[in-house]
Amino acid sequence: MKVLKFAAFALGGLAALLAAAVLYVAITFDAAKMKGELKRVVQEQKQRTLDIEGDVDLSFYPNLGLKLGRTTLSEYKSADRFAQVESARVSVAVMPLLSGALVVDEIRIEGAHLTVVRLKDGRFNFSDLLSDDSDESSPVKFDVAGLKLATSSLAFRDEATGASHALDDIELTLGKLANAARGKMALSARLQSSAPAIDSRFTLAAAYDYDLPAQRYALDDLSLKVDGEALDLKSLKVTLGAAHVGVLDGGRLEVKKAVLEASASRAGDALGLKLDAPALQLAEGALSGEQLTVNAKLDARARSADVTLRVSGLEGSADAVKAAGLSLDLNARMDDASLKAALQTPLALRMDGPSVELPALAGNLEASHPSLPMKTVKLPVKGSLKADLGKQSAAFELDTRLDDSTIRLKLGATRFDPLALVFDVDIDRLNADRYLPKSADASKPAGNPDDAPVDLSALKGLDARGSVKVGELQLSGIRMSHVKLEVKAAGGKVEVAPFSAALYKGSASGALNLNADGNRIALKQTLSDIDIHPLIRDAAGKDLLEGRGNVAIDVSTAGGTVGALKKALDGSASLKLRDGALRGINLAKSVREAKAKLGGGGESAVQKASATEKTDFSEMSASFRIQKGIARNDDLAASSPFLRLAGAGSVDIPQSTLDYLAKVTLAATSKGQDGKAAADLRGLTVPVRLYGPFASLDYRIEFGDLLKDAARGQIEAQTQKLQDRAKDKVQQQVGDKLKGLLGR
Structure with missing residues (x-):
């Protein structure tokens, strides 16, 4: 050296x-x-x-x-x-x-x-x-x-660079010094540095043995201790011990029984590190060694981690290193969440990139959280990893199973700084509801869900593009198949387009846009030829509507909470169904009961929606204008062989309430729902108001309007009769006069 x-x-x-x-x-x-x-x-x-x-x-x-x-x-x-x-x-x-x-x-x-x-x-x-004429040969x-x-x-x-470093309070003691000598050494000093920031004291003790002509150098019973601060680490303590560190003729390096231990605190977190190297050798560019063990610990109030890395079968050179086995054991906690991992793989490391390859990654992951329905999720891991720091590229492949789901993930990095990702996810089937937190217990007090924050700021640093495919998916109760979506994220924006899926005997297509600037969200969605009854039942748990047809939604909003997003909702929606039914009320039956009450001076009565009642229709259509979270409609139209329905009203999305007035007129036919009983009511128009919170809707017959309409109808009918009688009398008089003129 x-x-x-x-x-x-x-x-x-x-x-x-x-x-x-x-x-x-x-x-x-x-x-x-x-x-x-x-x-x-x-x-x-x-x-x-x-x-x-x-x-x-x-x-x-x-x-x-x-x-x-x-x-x-x-x-x-x-x-x-x-x-x-x-x-x-x-x-x-x-x-x-x-x-x-x-x-x-x-x-x-x-x-x-x-x-x-x-x-x-x-x-x-x-x-x-310095002298330029030194003769190293003598x-x-x-x-x-x-x-x-x-x-x-x-x-x-x-x-x-402006950097400065200083060694103060140096105390150095050396034994015998010669062209070849053995002795003991002791060194202590205080190291201070501006960049990086360091203020630490250290002591070094060892027995040395060297031979300058033979180019042999060795330290035995090495002991190094450091105490102080470095970077943002406080209370730093480092000890390094080795039974033997030597450089022999030809540059062969030997390390025996080396142990490094370090502890420090960082922002209140306790950190620990231990490295154990029983034996390492580097000779003529070839590296070999026994099992190398590294353990790192983090201990804090809200989080902790214990990581152990073991490297065995180490061999290679100064240019490339291989390990027959690399194992990782992880036990980490964040608040109530925990993660455990046990992974193994061979290792290949090249210094010219540098680059690293984990060609056969295998093991298990286990994640736990109290909000998970099953509390703990276990994942088998099979995959590989390649990374080249020089080319700023990486590729990761993973095959795993989550309960009855088979998941294949391909993740790549095309740039490290700033990070740019590409991905491809393929899942055969997934019940996402199984892993989402359960709804809060109604017996326990809970905060207003509308106050839940929505923060898209994390998108500002995201640069990613890729695709997701799911054969069968259940999310928020909705069942879909053949789900496909493309994702592009850059500049604080995420675009999910196109999106397509098959669901409820029909199909869905659309696009979703997220923008971190202003926390803005936009959605365009078209549902084609779907069976709407099971869709509403699965999504909302309500029995409101039956039928097949199309639904279109084009909305946008912005806000920092769920409630703010609801209040800022703007856009439009439309609905067109066929061969369905309005569930919860039998309008023909209600009309018949309303007519019975007309003669008795009946008053408006509230009728709860009934799971056993429904009103059939052959077709229904409606369009909505949405402003500031209020959806208004004035063109509701539905028809069937026995009735015609028209209506208008509003849906208050932030308050989750509905206020709708529908006018039902029975057609001039006795066929259809309620048959002959309905035939006796043809021509009668009955106003029905639907109102209340989504969770508990009420129906009410508006008898005041019904009586006015009935009275108006009777007056019009009497007027028509008088007009008809007057017309007949005039015609008779004119005929009599004509007969007299003709002498008949």
């Missing part, structure tokens, strides 16, 4: 330099003259100012040594400080010098402060101090018994 090699050379050179200085001073020692000479040489050769403020002491027993007081070195051609040492002492064994060997007993440096700056042009502020031989650095600091500043 070149860095360690250069460091060793530097330490050897430093030791040789200090030893040479000791010899020189021992022979010709003149402190004042030495200070001046060193200052002159540094100024002339390096254009820097060297200032030795303290004393220079020479010692000869027990070893030859030199001690320097406070010394500073300036920046290049500047008075600003580059480096400073409060005191330094070096001692050299005398006897080895006589045989030409350099043995330094100890180097002690206190209060060393160094500022490293990377200039905007990429050069460093110490570049001028390494310096050195032998230092120990090195101690105390109360020191190292600062780094990057003028191009």
